[in-house]
Amino acid sequence: MPWTETVIMQRLEFIRACLAGTHSVSELCRLHRISRKTGYKWLSRFDPADLSSLQNASRARLTQPEKISPDI
Secondary structure, three states, X not given: OOOOOOOHHHHHHHHHHHHHOOOOHXXXXXXXXXXXXXXXXXXXXXXXXXXHHHOXXXXXXXXXXXXXXXXX
């Protein structure tokens, strides 16, 4: 089963519903067909001043362990 792609507006709708407090996070995750882990990840990443915070984060490595040091 392939993963479903979500757009930023769908994520924002989920965040707004969480902040409204009418349903629990578990209920909202079930309604939006996402896992609780994903729901909490979106909540932790959300920055109200920057909607791009809801985009997928890069999966690229932050370090390059094979990089040759400049001393050599």
